[in-house]
Amino acid sequence: MIELERKDYHKALPLLDQVKINTMFAGVVLRQHIPGHVYVDSRENPRAFYVAHPYRMSLLFGDSGDDSFTHGLFDYITNQSAARQQMEWLQADPAGEWSRVIDSMLTSHNDSLENRGLSLEDLENKKIHRNTRVNFSFDRDAYLDAKRNFPRHEEPVVSMTKELFLAQSGSVVPRFFWRDAEHFAEKGVGYSLLQEGEVASSSFSAFITASQLEIGIETADAHRGKGYATSVCSALIDYCLERNLEPVWACRLENKGSYNLAQRLGFRPTVTLPYYRLPF
Structure with missing residues (x-):
C-alpha cells in the first residue's frame, strides 16, 4: 500500500462513483473537504484504493489483483507494524472481491492469536471483528x-x-x-x-x-x-x-x-x- 499525495486524490473519484453503497465519508476525504489518508497500489495509475476518514471509518474499493497491495493491506488491517493508534471500521465495495479477501485475512489473523497466551480481553481487542453495515x-x-x-x-x-x-x-x-x-x-x-x-x-x-x-x-x-x-x-x-x-x-x-x-x-x-x- 502506497500513500497517495493529496494532489492526486482526484484519481480515485471515477471508481468511487461506481461504488453502489453510501460512500459520502470517503468522498469528503477525496475532495479534500477534510484531511484523511488514501492508500493505493500505484501512484501513477492506481486501481485499488483504501480511503481512511479521520472518524475511524475506511472504504476499500477497486481492483483486488495486486499482490503487493494485498500484502500491505493485511499488515495494515491487522496492525502488524502498529501503524494505527486507534480502532478503525472498514467496509469494502460489495461488488468486488474485497470482502472475500478480508474474510480470509480475518480468519488467518484471528486464528494466529489463539496460541499467544493472551488474556481474554487482549484477545478480543486484537481480533478483527465482523459486524454488519x-x-x-x-x-x-x-x-x-x-x-x-x-x-x-x-x-x-x-x-x-x-x-x-x-x-x-x-x-x-x-x-x-x-x-x-x-x-x-x-x-x-x-x-x-x-x-x-x-x-x-x-x-x-x-x-x-x-x-x-x-x-x-x-x-x-x-x-x-x-x-x-x-x-x-x-x-x-x-x-x-x-x-x-x-x-x-x-x-x-x-x-x-x-x-x-x-x-x-x-x-x-x-x-x-x-x-x-x-x-x-
Missing part, C-alpha cells in the same frame, strides 16, 4: 405519515450555532466530521434540543453534497429514551425536504438504537454489507 433509503410518505405521531416537547429545538458546535460531547458529534466550527457554520447544518440550557440531543449534517445530506445523531446518556432524538432528526429531515436534499442514514445493524430510530423516521433498510472492526 446497513444502508437505508428514505421514504418521504412514510416519514410524513409517522411525523403526525412524533412526541411533542416543551424543550426548545434550536439551530446549531458555533457555540453549540463546540458544546457537543459524545461519540458522534460534529467536530469529528468538520474541520472546525467555522467550517461547519459555513457549510453544515444541525439542530439541538436544549434541556435547561444544556445540549440534550443533536442532529447534524455529517456530510452534505448538492443533493444529499447524511445525518449524524447524538443524545446525552441522561436524556435517552425521551424521544429527543426523534425531534432533532425530524427538524433536520424537514430542512432537507425544504431544500430538495435526500436525507441519508447508515449505521451498524448491531446499533439497535440507531437502526430502530431510522425506521421510525421513515428510512427503510436496503443494503447490508460486512463491517470490520480493525484492532490497534
Whole structure:
C-alpha cells in the first residue's frame, strides 16, 4: 500500500462513483473537504484504493489483483507494524472481491492469536471483528405519515450555532466530521434540543453534497429514551425536504438504537454489507 499525495486524490473519484453503497465519508476525504489518508497500489495509475476518514471509518474499493497491495493491506488491517493508534471500521465495495479477501485475512489473523497466551480481553481487542453495515433509503410518505405521531416537547429545538458546535460531547458529534466550527457554520447544518440550557440531543449534517445530506445523531446518556432524538432528526429531515436534499442514514445493524430510530423516521433498510472492526 502506497500513500497517495493529496494532489492526486482526484484519481480515485471515477471508481468511487461506481461504488453502489453510501460512500459520502470517503468522498469528503477525496475532495479534500477534510484531511484523511488514501492508500493505493500505484501512484501513477492506481486501481485499488483504501480511503481512511479521520472518524475511524475506511472504504476499500477497486481492483483486488495486486499482490503487493494485498500484502500491505493485511499488515495494515491487522496492525502488524502498529501503524494505527486507534480502532478503525472498514467496509469494502460489495461488488468486488474485497470482502472475500478480508474474510480470509480475518480468519488467518484471528486464528494466529489463539496460541499467544493472551488474556481474554487482549484477545478480543486484537481480533478483527465482523459486524454488519446497513444502508437505508428514505421514504418521504412514510416519514410524513409517522411525523403526525412524533412526541411533542416543551424543550426548545434550536439551530446549531458555533457555540453549540463546540458544546457537543459524545461519540458522534460534529467536530469529528468538520474541520472546525467555522467550517461547519459555513457549510453544515444541525439542530439541538436544549434541556435547561444544556445540549440534550443533536442532529447534524455529517456530510452534505448538492443533493444529499447524511445525518449524524447524538443524545446525552441522561436524556435517552425521551424521544429527543426523534425531534432533532425530524427538524433536520424537514430542512432537507425544504431544500430538495435526500436525507441519508447508515449505521451498524448491531446499533439497535440507531437502526430502530431510522425506521421510525421513515428510512427503510436496503443494503447490508460486512463491517470490520480493525484492532490497534
